[in-house]
Amino acid sequence: MPEILEAETARRLIEAAALGREIRAVRAPDRWYLKDGLTPAALGRVLLGRRLVAARRRGKLLCCDTDGGGPTLGLHLGMSGRVVIDGVAAGDPLRYAANGDRPAWVRFELRFADGGSLGLRDPRRLGSVRLDPDEGRLGIDAFALRLADLRSVLAGRRAPLKAVLMDQTAVAGLGNLLVDEVCFRAGIDPARPAAALDADEQRRLARAVRTTLAVLGRRGGSHTGDHTDARTPGGRCPRDGAEMVRRRVGGRTTWSCPRHQR
DNA sequence: GATGACCTGTGA
DNA sequence: TCACAGGTCATC
Numbered sequence: 001m002p003e004i005l006e007a008e009t010a011r012r013l014i015e016a017a018a019l020g021r022e023i024r025a026v027r028a029p030d031r032w033y034l035k036d037g038l039t040p041a042a043l044g045r046v047l048l049g050r051r052l053v054a055a056r057r058r059g060k061l062l063c064c065d066t067d068g069g070g071p072t073l074g075l076h077l078g079m080s081g082r083v084v085i086d087g088v089a090a091g092d093p094l095r096y097a098a099n100g101d102r103p104a105w106v107r108f109e110l111r112f113a114d115g116g117s118l119g120l121r122d123p124r125r126l127g128s129v130r131l132d133p134d135e136g137r138l139g140i141d142a143f144a145l146r147l148a149d150l151r152s153v154l155a156g157r158r159a160p161l162k163a164v165l166m167d168q169t170a171v172a173g174l175g176n177l178l179v180d181e182v183c184f185r186a187g188i189d190p191a192r193p194a195a196a197l198d199a200d201e202q203r204r205l206a207r208a209v210r211t212t213l214a215v216l217g218r219r220g221g222s223h224t225g226d227h228t229d230a231r232t233p234g235g236r237c238p239r240d241g242a243e244m245v246r247r248r249v250g251g252r253t254t255w256s257c258p259r260h261q262r
Numbered sequence: 263g264a265t266g267a268c269c270t271g272t273g274a
Numbered sequence: 275t276c277a278c279a280g281g282t283c284a285t286c
Contacts, residue, residue, distance in 0.1 A: 097280080098271050124268095
């Protein structure tokens with residue numbers, strides 16, 4: 001996804017519409033989509049007859065707990081995944097992904113006894129399904145990130161700031177668009193070595209994470225940032241009018257303003 | 263820590 | 275036909 005905002009939208013949808021419904025069938029037509037050696041048969045064995053009782057999220061990972069001592073179902077949306085419940089998809093359409101609804105794009109589906117379903121629609125197949133996913137290897141959730149956490153995350157890291165913020169074992173949930181927006185708002189060059197930020201920059205960055213998640217969450221997703229429309233050749237910084245620069249930072253396409261991001 | 267691989271769809 | 279896409283993993 002889908003980044004943390006879309007994952008949270010999906011989590012809320014599951015929480016509002018899928019909890020408590022008895023699972024009657026599991027459809028997993030795409031074996032490649034099941035990780036850790038998981039098979040459709042094994043999924044059926046542990047999920048049939050159970051109900052989801054909680055929908056949690058750590059970073060971009062969705063964790064659905066089941067009743068009766070059942071496993072936690074881990075769903076990851078990859079680059080193009082969306083949760084679909086009873087035919088309704090969570091959140092706004094994705095900006096850089098196909099948004100159709102071809103049945104073949106449903107890589108995984110729980111069918112409920114009441115006739116409805118919870119599916120994962122993912123054209124690019126980069127998402128995943130696992131049981132009892134390792135939540136511990138993920139860093140602090142971006143929604144919970146405080147200044148002190150950020151300081152320890154950045155300490156000693158010579159990698160570009162952007163690479164560290166996108167490192168899911170450091171901070172869980174931030175992806176390419178959100179990190180660019182955070183750096184844009186904080187006025188910091190994403191290519192700077194992470195540990196080189198001074199105290200004031202760390203404060204601005206921590207604040208920018210909070211406001212970015214709050215504002216873009218309200219607006220409807222990761223693609224609604226102040227800088228998003230400027231991610232195009234010849235795009236101008238909406239803050240000061242400078243021409244935006246496109247680079248590769250931390251292995252990802254990165255847009256930043258050469259004037260106010262330093 | 264940087265790079266390429268994974269997979270498929272879209273638009274230039 | 276090609277470049278590119280909001281993610282992650284293995285590999286050097």
